[in-house]
Amino acid sequence: MTDPQILRALLDRYEAAETSVAEERELKAMLQSTDLPKEFVHYRQWFGIQAAMQTAKSIKPFADAPWLAPTKNGADHGPTPALRVVSNRSRSNFRYGIAAAAMLAVVMVAGLVFLSQNTGTSPGPLAKANTETPVAIDWSKYEITDPKEATRITRAALTNVSRRIENGSRIASKEVGRMEPIHNVFNSKS
Amino acid sequence: MNLKFLFLALALFFAGTLSAQQDAISTYFSKYVDDEDFTVVYVSGKMFDLMETVISNLDTEDMNSEQVKALTDVVQDMKSLRILSREGDGIAQYRSAKKTIAGAKPYEVLMTVREKGSTFVDFYIRENDGVVDELLLLIGESADGRVANLLDDEEEIDLSTGNFTLLSFEGRIDLNKIGELAKAFEDEGGEIDLNIGN
Known part of the structure; x- marks a missing residue:
């Protein structure tokens, strides 16, 4: 039972900023008690007790898991809603997968x-060679900036490439041509 | 959170693998671009855009209409030209470059030719969705012409002579157009003079 006189004295000291930590703890406990006289209820807001108590009231115990709530006489809760647990596990399994x-x-x-x-x-x-770290090359240092010069070099490079490809193709076809008599021999035997 | 990290790591891994493959030639270039023994030339994509105009304005005495068309057809699809060249050590440099390029996964051998017993020419292509987007030409020359068989008889080779050239054409390379170019310029030698300003 909360003593109104002690509570009043503590509140006065609290208002005058004279309470110790232990006294404030005691004051808070008194204000939280259920048998608090009505004239002291509004003091609860000093310690945020009102809001906390209202929130606590709004939360129904075991609201999310009623099957875990204690029952009177050990009565059965009925079918256990195991669906939520399985769902979490499957999501976790999916992530691991x-x-x-x-x-x-x-x-x-x-x-x-x-x-x-x-x-x-x-x-x-x-x-x-492949494991060497590629170094970024500043190609602008070597870039040809005169279009005519660039054209001359490109023309020479392309002509060189095309001539060598043609030459290689010519050598290849010449060698294939040499194979022709051998091919004929095999054909005549068959 | 962990999943996000995992996917990020996966993406970085793929990106790293791809860039490592595609940069094999850049890595090779980067080793020698600052070496004064080498001549380095770069023609950018923007320059190729300008080149089309330059070619069309060239004197008709310099090129006939067939040559202009053949050259324009090739140039319009090109994005860059890189040249690495060296006088001396031609065969040794050729062998070193060949080892690097032959191992670079995206490159395939198009043709390997030995000309006159002393010049080695390799063509490599890099394809993407059936389109050739890079053509590499690797040339190693031995000046004394005494090379009988480079791979089997190294003692006879004077590796300090000859020239080395690596050409890299990037863009949309049509080998048929290159063939047309060869026909149009069949009377020209195609020697590359890299002395800028001549």
Whole structure:
């Protein structure tokens, strides 16, 4: 039972800023008690007790999980709504599944890259060349800025390329031509 | 949160893998661009846009209409030309470049030719969705012409002589148009003079 006289005295001291921490704790406990006289109820707002108590009242205990609430006489709650729990678990499993698939993809790609680098035509020096860090080149330093000069060089480069491709093709067709008699021999035998 | 990190790591991994493959030639260029023994030339995409006008305005005595058309047809689809050239060490440099390029995954050998026993020429292409978007030409020359078989008989080779040239054409490369160009300019030698301003 809250003593109104003690409570009044504590409130006076609190208003005069003379209470100790222990007294304030005691004051708060008194204001929170259910048998608080009506004339002191409005003091609850000093400590935010009113709002907290109203919030607590609005929250129904075991509202989200009524099957966990204690029952009188140990009565059965009826069917246990296990749906929510299963749903959380399946979402979690889905996330783990995606993570596992992504990890698997990383490992597979890493494996493919590793294999492709090791099945090249000349592995030793190639691997060394491929692992060098590319350095950004400032091509503007080497850029031809005179259109006529650029045209002259491009023309020469393209002519060089086209001539060499033609030459290579000519050599190839010449060699294929040499194969013709051998081809004929095989054809005549068959 | 963890998933986001995972997907980010995955994206970075893929991006890193792709860029590592595509930059094999850039890596090779970057090793030598600052070496004074090498001549480096770069023609940008913007210059190729200007070049179409320059070619159309050239004197008719310099090129006939067939040559102008053949050259314009090739140039209009090009985005860049990079040249790395060196006098001396032609064969040694050629071998080093060949090792690098042959191992760069996106590049495929188009043709390998040995001319006159002393000049080695390799063509490589990089394709994307069936379109050739880079053509590489690798040339290694031995000046003394004594190279009988480069790969089997290294003692006979004077590696300090000859020239090395690496050409990289980027853009939409149509090999048929290159063939037309060869026909149009069949009387010209096609030697590349890299002395700027001549």
